[in-house]
Amino acid sequence: MIRKKFFTTLGVLGMCTALVMPVYAADNTAQPETHHHDQAISGFLSYEEMQKQLFQIEKTSKGVVEVDVAGQSFEGRDIYTARVGTGDKVILIQSEIHGNEKTGTIALLNLLKELSNNSPESRAIREEITLVAMPMMNPDATAGDKRANSMTWADVVADFPQLAGAEPSWNYYTRTLQQYDYSENPGFDVNRDFNPDLDYVPQAEDFPGQSSDPGWFITREAQTSRDVYTGLQEEFGNVDVFIDLHHQGLYYVEGTDDPVTLSLSGQFVPDPSTAEGEEYAEFADTYNYDFSRQLNVAAYESLQSHGNSVFSNITLYQQDLDLPGTALATYALNGSGTVLFEVRGQTHTLGHREKGKLVKAVERGLTGIIESVADGSVYELDPEVYETIPETSYSPAE
Numbered sequence: 602m603i604r605k606k607f608f609t610t611l612g613v614l615g616m617c618t619a620l621v622m623p624v625y626a627a628d629n630t631a632q633p634e635t636h637h638h639d640q641a642i643s644g645f646l647s648y649e650e651m652q653k654q655l656f657q658i659e660k661t662s663k664g665v666v667e668v669d670v671a672g673q674s675f676e677g678r679d680i681y682t683a684r685v686g687t688g689d690k691v692i693l694i695q696s697e698i699h700g701n702e703k704t705g706t707i708a709l710l711n712l713l714k715e716l717s718n719n720s721p722e723s724r725a726i727r728e729e730i731t732l733v734a735m736p737m738m739n740p741d742a743t744a745g746d747k748r749a750n751s752m753t754w755a756d757v758v759a760d761f762p763q764l765a766g767a768e769p770s771w772n773y774y775t776r777t778l779q780q781y782d783y784s785e786n787p788g789f790d791v792n793r794d795f796n797p798d799l800d801y802v803p804q805a806e807d808f809p810g811q812s813s814d815p816g817w818f819i820t821r822e823a824q825t826s827r828d829v830y831t832g833l834q835e836e837f838g839n840v841d842v843f844i845d846l847h848h849q850g851l852y853y854v855e856g857t858d859d860p861v862t863l864s865l866s867g868q869f870v871p872d873p874s875t876a877e878g879e880e881y882a883e884f885a886d887t888y889n890y891d892f893s894r895q896l897n898v899a900a901y902e903s904l905q906s907h908g909n910s911v912f913s914n915i916t917l918y919q920q921d922l923d924l925p926g927t928a929l930a931t932y933a934l935n936g937s938g939t940v941l942f943e944v945r946g947q948t949h950t951l952g953h954r955e956k957g958k959l960v961k962a963v964e965r966g967l968t969g970i971i972e973s974v975a976d977g978s979v980y981e982l983d984p985e986v987y988e989t990i991p992e993t994s995y996s997p998a999e
Contacts, residue, residue, distance in 0.1 A: 646710075647743070668682070674740050674750065682735055683734045690729055692970075697846075700742025706736045726975040729974075749790055793816050799827055849945065887934065893940065898982045903966060915991070
């Protein structure tokens, strides 16, 4: 079990992103959030619409796409996987671990349709890779139009009686945050509930924790993601690639007033082979940062190959992170090359035209990764190109 000896502050007021999120102290003092929950989200997929499309893709594919139920959310909604391809290179992609970050779900469904067709290109990719998509990781949050799931701390204690008397975890939303009242509808940020020890069992002494600590696998949603991941490990020996699809706020290409379209990253914990990452030293043999950088370069170059278009203004997400409780960090330490997609804008602030452009950007980036893994070209990319991707700024240039 990993126990952290220091605290890293990563909250920036006014930000609401996948990884760098508002920080909550142990007393659950709230910090501002930037969601706009009073705006409509029509045009994005509901859970029921996602189910309908997923089953239709499976039916139309005539056996090429296999849809399964991987687990259930706390409120009993099915969490699905869709599998395509028979190759030995494994790619796991999940979307909507935060229920109000939805463009990735549409992009994943579109990719499943494309990969299941009978073109020579799609057939060739399917021979090389096995792609497993989890298009709506947190369906309770989707149904509630919110970031967190719908589990309470009392529900956690009911599942894990050894936690009776422990303080609620730091990622448990219970207070009023601007326009959204979590005191009436509490829940957990599922993307803080992962632990690099995939066999970890929650222990009272590890609570409430903090943003620089591992998570606990106390939520049904994180448990389901872990079970899919470990199942693929058992079947193939390794999950080669893990990709997580998210949204972020409005940021700018550093040194300009150009709004970021999409940010990428492959860095979520310090390298276990370095002094900074010595607490993760047990994972030094499985962690492969260079491969993560190559995957990010594949996505970046695919987007850049289209020139000055909707795919411009691609940046590097904040680096020097130490967030072992995220799915990305957990799976990176366990041997997967990892890629974070952070699309511009929260769901509630996107217009229909903007939504379509951003979905296409996610599709193009994912396609670049999938094609380069399938044909092996990703392994020839220079990982140092990752360091040349423009950085993200929180404000436009003056």
